[in-house]
Amino acid sequence: MVLTVDVGNTRIKAAVFEGSNVLENFIFEKKELEEKIKKILEKFQNCSDLIVSSVGSVEKQSFMNFENQLNVHFFSHEDIFPFHNKYATPKTLGIDRMILAAGATLKFPKQNRLVIDAGTCITYDFIDENDNYLGGAISPGLRLRYESLHNFTARLPLLNLEAPNSYIGNSTAQAIHSGVVNGFIYEIDGFIDEYRANFSNFIIILTGGDAEFLAKRLKNTIFANSNFLLESLNQTFQYKIDND
Numbered sequence: 001m002v003l004t005v006d007v008g009n010t011r012i013k014a015a016v017f018e019g020s021n022v023l024e025n026f027i028f029e030k031k032e033l034e035e036k037i038k039k040i041l042e043k044f045q046n047c048s049d050l051i052v053s054s055v056g057s058v059e060k061q062s063f064m065n066f067e068n069q070l071n072v073h074f075f076s077h078e079d080i081f082p083f084h085n086k087y088a089t090p091k092t093l094g095i096d097r098m099i100l101a102a103g104a105t106l107k108f109p110k111q112n113r114l115v116i117d118a119g120t121c122i123t124y125d126f127i128d129e130n131d132n133y134l135g136g137a138i139s140p141g142l143r144l145r146y147e148s149l150h151n152f153t154a155r156l157p158l159l160n161l162e163a164p165n166s167y168i169g170n171s172t173a174q175a176i177h178s179g180v181v182n183g184f185i186y187e188i189d190g191f192i193d194e195y196r197a198n199f200s201n202f203i204i205i206l207t208g209g210d211a212e213f214l215a216k217r218l219k220n221t222i223f224a225n226s227n228f229l230l231e232s233l234n235q236t237f238q239y240k241i242d243n244d
Ligand SMILES: Nc1ncnc2c1ncn2[C@@H]1O[C@H](COP(=O)(O)OP(=O)(O)OP(=O)(O)O)[C@@H](O)[C@H]1O
Pocket: 007, 008, 009, 010, 011, 012, 055, 096, 118, 119, 120, 121, 141, 142, 143, 144, 161, 208, 209, 210
């Protein structure tokens, strides 16, 4: 049994795996980290490994404190990954993006793959059919767009996510919802069209906190898998054991 933990920019997601099956999922805040992990390990006493991907501001030591209970692995750039990293600045590539790319490479062999993670930021990661990781894009996520409009202007209110009723927003609120939500959708559909025009034989993986909201609104049909990062952590850890 393996406990995987994804420390994102906003919150923490975790899952317990038995082989490739998820037994339970958890979402919690950074300040609750040690207490939640302690509880999870009390419930799943057969956990032998704690596997972490972190891009958030959490001390590595918070995880290392569990080393007397089980094997702790904190993924870093020094680990072995199943793709050739062609990013011009490989050391600054986010570990979450590396884990997503690794999961896509292992799960969908010999095809072009685009991973879209709609979280705090939207990240796009492209791995070609020869397992070259080429890069992608980083842009503000849905919540971040609402917050930026409010934080950097004098008159725009902070709104909660709401599906706009038209692309022609007829009030301040509707104009913001249209700009944020439609802009988000047009951006993603636009990127997908660009990749489709340039590559054949490719698969798109959509994940992150906004994946489900997004999936049903895209012009392109894609299924969301909100658990893809945690599944990829589990799979990349198995790959590491088999190849180290
Ligand atoms: N309770 C919540 N807190 C924050 N975001 C939420 C919540 N529920 C849904 N969301 C949506 O999820 C998005 C954030 O995604 P996610 O939770 O994957 O981010 P994260 O934890 O910061 O991870 P990452 O940094 O890997 O993107 C926001 O844009 C927001 O619309």
